[in-house]
Amino acid sequence: MKILTYFFILLLTAITLSSCETTYKFSIEVPKKTTIGKTVTATLKEKNNNPIDSVQFFLNGKQLASKNNSITINTESIGVGKQYITALTFYPGKTKKTNNSFEIFANKAPEVYGYKLINTYPHDAKAYTQGLEYHNGYLYETTGRKGQSTLRKVDIKSGKVIQKIDLDKKYFGEGMTIVKDKIFWLTWQAKKGFVYNLNDFKQVGEFNYNRSKEGWGLTHNATELIKTDGSHNIWFLNQETQKEKRKIQAYTNKYAVDKLNEAEFFNGKLYINRWMTEKPVKSIFVIVNPENGVVEGLANLNGLRKEVLKSQKLEDDDVLNGIAFDNENNRLFVTGKHWSKLFEIELVKKQ
Incomplete structure (x- = not known):
């Protein structure tokens, strides 16, 4: 009986302590x-206003200085998205992580552009265009679909293909860009890209994607x-190693702009086609600030299609899926x- 009483007291004590925790x-x-x-x-x-020993805050994985259990964030320094x-909280004998999120939008609507048609040239109607770039008087183009993906050098005025190689049939070719004497060419879902000599189209390397999901469009800055x-994310890669360094997110004042595809960088901005196949099919590209992701412009090219x-x-x-800019001749x-x-066009801002 004494033993039962002893265990009953122990149990009651444990319950009491637990209820007081x-x-x-x-x-x-x-x-x-x-x-x-x-x-x-x-x-x-x-x-419950219980005491906290300390707290550490992290924004997108980077620790920020805090004061009085708060942090102040300058949105200008991190961009939209x-x-x-x-928050990693330290309290008596324990630690706990707490998460939340917020969205930053552009502070004004994008400018709207139409176009003025300057010239029309022939283009290969069999080319499922994925990438387009102007270089030294010629257009360089990549085409897609498995078994049909090619890299080609094209005469602008005639549309004639001067030089061409086929991509291995197991890959779906995507966008490309030229840096110095090298061509960088993406694949869609294989999570890898290839490097070629500009002059002879000989493959000289390859690279893997890191955090980005797929390969769609490719361009470059200095x-x-x-x-x-294909999402609203835009990735910046080291030109020498092709490793992803950082990303921005494309946002207007109202929403994230997804389905970003073929891209071109000129005049300090990114010009990016959107993949828009829903009926009625639209031919649109966006103009993105590469520093913060703000969509500053929207170009309506429906008339070209x-x-x-x-x-x-x-x-x-x-x-619509091909943008190339001739810097020398604008x-x-x-x-x-x-x-x-x-089409050779000139963008015209709408009033």
């Missing part, structure tokens, strides 16, 4: 939406390759998948 419930309070240029404050809260906050993956349709039939996925060329025409 302090319960901690953490949350991060932060505005869900804001605009670039504004300051955002994120604060760790404990529901979804941002992730983690020091980096710039890659799209309508012009092509006057002389040939197009499928829904035969969309010429902008665009075309599309299976389009029989290449």
Whole structure:
């Protein structure tokens, strides 16, 4: 009987201690939406006002200095897009992670552009265009689909293919860009790209993707390759190693701009086709600030696809997908998948 009484007392004591144990419930309070240029404050809260020893804050994986269980974030320094906050809280004998997120939008609507048609040239209607770039008087183009993917050098005025190689049939070719004497060419879902000599199209290397999901469009600035993956993310790669260094997110003042495809960098901005096959099929590209991801412009080129349709039939996925810029002569060329025409245009801002 004494033994039973002893165990009963122990059990009662354990229950009592358990019921007296302090319960901690953490949350991060932060505005869900804001605009670039504004300051955002994120604060760790404990529901029951229990004591906290300390807290460490992380924004997108990078630790930030905090004060009084809060951090202040300058949105101008991180750009637009979804941002992730983690608080690592230290309290009596324990630690806990708490997560939240918020979105930064552009602070004004994008400018809208139309176009002025300057010239029309022939283009191979069998080419499922994935990448397009101007270099030393010629266009360089990559085409897609397994068993049909090619890299080619094209005469602008005649549309004649001067030089061409085929990609291995197991790969679906995507965008390309030229840096010095090398051509960098992406594949779609194989998570790898290839490097070729510019003069003879001989393959001299390959590289793997890291965090980016797929390969869609490719261009470059003075020091980096710039890659799209079909989402709203734009990746910046080391030109020498092809390793992904960082990313920006393309956002207007209202939404994330996804389905980013073939890209070109000129005049300090990114010009990127959107993959838009929903009916009615649209021919649009966006103009993105490469520093912060803000979509500053929207170009409506629907009239060009309508012009092509006057002389040939197009499928829904035969969309605008090819931007090339001649810096020396200030010429902008665009075309599309299976389009029989290449257009030289001038963008015109709408009033």
